[in-house]
Amino acid sequence: MSVEEWKIQTEPDPSISKLDSAIKGFGLQGLQLLPDHLPLYGQTQPWDSEGFHPFWDAFAGLDVPLFVTPSYVSLASEGDSLETYLEELRTIRRWMDRYPEVTVVLTHGFAWRSFMHSYGISLPDEVFAAAPSGHPNFYVQLLFPIFFGGVWDYPMPQIRTTLEQVTEKIGVGRLIWGTDIPMVMRFVTYHQSLDALRVNLDFLTTDEIGRIVGGNMARLMGVE
Numbered sequence: 001m002s003v004e005e006w007k008i009q010t011e012p013d014p015s016i017s018k019l020d021s022a023i024k025g026f027g028l029q030g031l032q033l034l035p036d037h038l039p040l041y042g043q044t045q046p047w048d049s050e051g052f053h054p055f056w057d058a059f060a061g062l063d064v065p066l067f068v069t070p071s072y073v074s075l076a077s078e079g080d081s082l083e084t085y086l087e088e089l090r091t092i093r094r095w096m097d098r099y100p101e102v103t104v105v106l107t108h109g110f111a112w113r114s115f116m117h118s119y120g121i122s123l124p125d126e127v128f129a130a131a132p133s134g135h136p137n138f139y140v141q142l143l144f145p146i147f148f149g150g151v152w153d154y155p156m157p158q159i160r161t162t163l164e165q166v167t168e169k170i171g172v173g174r175l176i177w178g179t180d181i182p183m184v185m186r187f188v189t190y191h192q193s194l195d196a197l198r199v200n201l202d203f204l205t206t207d208e209i210g211r212i213v214g215g216n217m218a219r220l221m222g223v224e
Contacts, residue, residue, distance in 0.1 A: 009051030032067040065103040089130035146180040149187020160200040
C-alpha cells in the first residue's frame with residue numbers, strides 16, 4: 001500500500017485497520033508517534049487536530065500506551081526556540097485532555113540539551129506548565145547518557161539536581177528509565193547507563209529507585 005493510500009486525515013480507515021491488526025492480531029503493546037515525521041507523509045496539520053480524531057478515537061479504545069517522541073531537533077540541539085518546544089508539549093496536553101484515559105509516555109524525556117549549562121541542566125517552570133505534568137497517565141522517560149555521554153563523564157553527577165526536580169514535579173511513579181540502546185553504547189555500557197541513574201537517585205529509597213529503573217515500565221506493560 002502506498003503512502004498516498006493511507007493518509008490518516010483524508011482516509012483514516014486503512015490506518016485504523018493496520019493499527020487494529022497490529023494490536024489485536026500481533027500483540028503490539030503500544031504505539032510510538034514521531035510528530036516531526038508526519039510531513040514526510042503529507043500530514044501538515046498538528047497531530048491533535050480534528051482530521052486525526054477518527055484515528056485517535058480508534059486508538060483510545062485499544063487500551064495501550066502512546067509513546068510520543070518530540071522533535072529530535074529540540075531534543076538534541078542547544079538554543080532552540082523555547083516557544084516552539086513548549087508548543088510541542090502543549091499539543092500533548094491538548095491530546096490528553098481529549099483522551100484522559102490513555103497512558104502517554106514522553107520518550108527521551110524533556111529537551112535536556114536545550115537547557116544545559118556548564119554544571120548541569122536548568123528546566124524552566126514553563127516546561128512543566130506546558131506539559132501535562134500533573135496528569136496521572138503522563139509518564140516521562142529519563143535518558144541522560146545518550147544526550148550527555150559525550151559531554152560529561154560517567155556517572156554524570158550534573159544530572160542529580162534535575163532528577164530531584166523531575167521527581168518533585170512528575171513523581172516517582174511516573175518516571176521511567178530508558179537507554180536508547182545500542183546508540184548509547186558510543187558513550188557508556190548498558191550497566192553504566194543503569195548505574196548512572198541509580199547513583200544520582202541516592203536521595204530516594206531503594207524501592208523508589210526500583211520503580212523508576214524498571215517497576216513503572218513493567219506495570220505499564222503488564223509484566224510485573
